[in-house]
Amino acid sequence: MTEPLLRLDNVAMHFRTKGDGFLARRNQTVQAVDGVDLTLAAGETLGLVGESGCGKSTTARLITRLLEPTAGRILVEGDDIAHLDERRLRPYRKEIQLIFQDPYSSLNPRHTVGAIVGTALRTHNLVEKGGELRRVQELLELVGLNPEHYKRYPHEFSGGQRQRIGIARALAARPKIIVADEPVSALDVSIQAQVMNLLESLRSELGIAFVFIAHDLGVVRHFCDRIAVMYLGRVVEEGPRDGLYDAPQHPYTQALLSAVPDVGVVRGVPPRQRIRLAGDPPSPIDPPSGCRFRTRCWKAQDICATQDPALIERAPAQQVACHFAAPPAASLVAEAV
Amino acid sequence: MLLYILKRVLSAISVVFVALVASFALFFLAPTDPAGVICGNRCTPERVADIRSSLGLDEPPAEQITGYIKGIFAGRDFTNGGTVQHCDAPCLGYSYSLGQPVTKLLAQAVPVTISVVIGAAVVYLFLGALLGTMAAQRRGSPSDKLLMGSAITINSIPYFVFALLVALYVTVLPHPQYTSFLSNPIAWAGGLVAAWLTLGVTNTASYTRYARASMIESLGQDFVRTARSKGISERRVVYRHGLRAALTPLATIFGIDLAGQLTGALFTESIFGLPGLGVLTLRAFNQYDLPVLMGCVLLGAVVLVVMNLVVDIVYTFLDPRVRLG
CATH class of the missing domain: 1.10.3720.10 (MetI-like)
Known part of the structure; x- marks a missing residue:
């Protein structure tokens, strides 16, 4: 088997926190990401979904090495970048770029758009002297901004335009992988569609592989080839888009999909079966023994508390971490998705 | 930018003017008589009056302050025991104790x-x-x-x-x-x-x-x-x-x-x-x-x-x- 473009091998990120006891101060460990395996082929788009606090953004920051993992390997074309220092990491920084969730705070308000987009060009020596401005203008045009606006500052743009600046910035390094951490969730719905269309066209034109993080399952289905579902720092199900949407096997995936708003009800289509999960996800400081989902799972048995289910292939290319994995009786996906 | 600086300079001038009038009022109109302080303990009333007139302290306050401001821009003359001393344009008066401008x-x-x-x-x-x-x-x-x-x-x-x-x-x-x-x-x-x-x-x-x-x-x-x-x-x-x-x-x-x-x-x-x-x-x-x-x-x-x-x-x-x- 050839080495994929990106492979996470049993990656973990444990944050140590200081307990708040005054005398008996206990140091605790937040297991934000705990043993994640993922692969990404060239030009492929992998969706990463899960509820707040499940470790999606931490995974994004591990892939881009803004964080150093506490365990595991991060392989880019076979090279482990998990513990490289800043200098040796630099060539890989070029290959993996990040689009941030918040287009307001992630752009330096004191730098012009030209400087924001151009820094990567200079840092990685991507243009010869004098060619920087032309390339910046090309990039601005590529993302649908007026190329003459390179002298402006971020605060002179709207949210959607600022996200386009962020995308131009990410593209400047000519990356092979772009990690998009909820790139549209901070934008208005009408602008979301524009930015999604831009990402879609960039993907097909430039052949960049995407790791696309979102909690909007509709957007993910539209955009991604493969999808990984995370729960409490683990990947619980991972597979090709159609297989996962049509026949989700992990109870959590089923619950997530059934939570997507059902537009058909308005037109008189009988409502589909909906799974409601009780309670909040457990704390990642002290996750449940065995299967992490068992505390909210309606299928849970004794074995779930003692044995941690491994991620096993249950359908073609579809891996599930559940002792009782099975597709649902009826489709859970709302027709509008 | 230039217009802004001009505006700020104008407002600065008014601030300085207010500070000037206020400190003038506080110092020159205070109950202590500077002439008496300069003259010392054993001092005849004639001598005090002499000093007062040489310093211009016998004039009304309004005239004192206009004289002071005029001194800053145009200079002014001080008469001291018959002799006239001219003080050049940015004139802030003479030190009482040192006699220097x-x-x-x-x-x-x-x-x-x-x-x-x-x-x-x-x-x-x-x-x-x-x-x-x-x-x-x-x-x-x-x-x-x-x-x-x-x-x-x-x-x-x-x-x-x-x-x-x-x-x-x-x-x-x-x-x-x-x-x-x-x-x-x-x-x-x-x-x-x-x-x-x-x-x-x-x-x-x-x-x-x-x-x-x-x-x-x-x-x-x-x-x-x-x-x-x-x-x-x-x-x-x-x-x-x-x-x-x-x-x-x-x-x-x-x-x-x-x-x-x-x-x-x-x-x-x-x-x-x-x-x-x-x-x-x-x-x-x-x-x-x-x-x-x-x-x-x-x-x-x-x-x-x-x-x-x-x-x-x-x-x-x-x-x-x-x-x-």
């Missing part, structure tokens, strides 16, 4: 204070920003704790005690004295080193703390994370993205501090025997030398107003979102 006294004191304050400012601004940045980068580490601990210790010592300790015990430094920069730059620098270090070190302590707090905030900003993800060097991330954002609050404090020090670094000047504005003001105050005191107040008001303007203009360079107007 106030403008001349100020002209002697201002270079001293500027030399002391600017030299120290270079020290503390540079060191403070550097140490504060280093501490912020290593937040929570032993070196951060050591830096913050020493900063708080230095800040806790009263300034005059610190300055005295330096003056008494740090004997390796050249003897403090003021030489004009133009006549001998090396002697100028040598004579001021002690003052620069003393004023510089205490202020470095506070500026390290300001810079650290400000840097911790700016390094936590999302755009700093963006900068890191671009793959630029950590030094550039910290200085080009982090420190630049952290400088705005520092500039505010620096403007106020510098204006305060420029009106006289009293302890530094008196402990190191440097005849600057602080020493001049204090002596004028003790001797009830009102014209000198007035001159110092006027100069202080001008410095404060100018510094505020400078800080506001510096903002526009530090943060392009700031619009003047």
Whole structure:
């Protein structure tokens, strides 16, 4: 088997926190990401979904090495970048770029758009002297901004335009992988569609592989080839888009999909079966023994508390971490998705 | 920008005018009679009246102040026992105790204070920003704790005690004295080193703390994370993205501090025997030398107003979102 473009091998990120006891101060460990395996082929788009606090953004920051993992390997074309220092990491920084969730705070308000987009060009020596401005203008045009606006500052743009600046910035390094951490969730719905269309066209034109993080399952289905579902720092199900949407096997995936708003009800289509999960996800400081989902799972048995289910292939290319994995009786996906 | 500066200068003039009238009212209309103070204990009423008329104190207050303002722009004449003395255009009157024009006294004191304050400012601004940045980068580490601990210790010592300790015990430094920069730059620098270090070190302590707090905030900003993800060097991330954002609050404090020090670094000047504005003001105050005191107040008001303007203009360079107007 050839080495994929990106492979996470049993990656973990444990944050140590200081307990708040005054005398008996206990140091605790937040297991934000705990043993994640993922692969990404060239030009492929992998969706990463899960509820707040499940470790999606931490995974994004591990892939881009803004964080150093506490365990595991991060392989880019076979090279482990998990513990490289800043200098040796630099060539890989070029290959993996990040689009941030918040287009307001992630752009330096004191730098012009030209400087924001151009820094990567200079840092990685991507243009010869004098060619920087032309390339910046090309990039601005590529993302649908007026190329003459390179002298402006971020605060002179709207949210959607600022996200386009962020995308131009990410593209400047000519990356092979772009990690998009909820790139549209901070934008208005009408602008979301524009930015999604831009990402879609960039993907097909430039052949960049995407790791696309979102909690909007509709957007993910539209955009991604493969999808990984995370729960409490683990990947619980991972597979090709159609297989996962049509026949989700992990109870959590089923619950997530059934939570997507059902537009058909308005037109008189009988409502589909909906799974409601009780309670909040457990704390990642002290996750449940065995299967992490068992505390909210309606299928849970004794074995779930003692044995941690491994991620096993249950359908073609579809891996599930559940002792009782099975597709649902009826489709859970709302027709509008 | 030019229009803005013009507007600010006009408003500055009105501020200085109000300060002038207010301090004039406070000093010249106070119950103590300057003539009596000058004359001393055994003084005949005739002599007092004589002094009063020579100083123009027998005129109505409104005329005194117009005379004072006219003196600033056009110069004025003083009659003293029959002789007429002409005082040239920026005339702030004559010192009661020294008999010299106030403008001349100020002209002697201002270079001293500027030399002391600017030299120290270079020290503390540079060191403070550097140490504060280093501490912020290593937040929570032993070196951060050591830096913050020493900063708080230095800040806790009263300034005059610190300055005295330096003056008494740090004997390796050249003897403090003021030489004009133009006549001998090396002697100028040598004579001021002690003052620069003393004023510089205490202020470095506070500026390290300001810079650290400000840097911790700016390094936590999302755009700093963006900068890191671009793959630029950590030094550039910290200085080009982090420190630049952290400088705005520092500039505010620096403007106020510098204006305060420029009106006289009293302890530094008196402990190191440097005849600057602080020493001049204090002596004028003790001797009830009102014209000198007035001159110092006027100069202080001008410095404060100018510094505020400078800080506001510096903002526009530090943060392009700031619009003047």
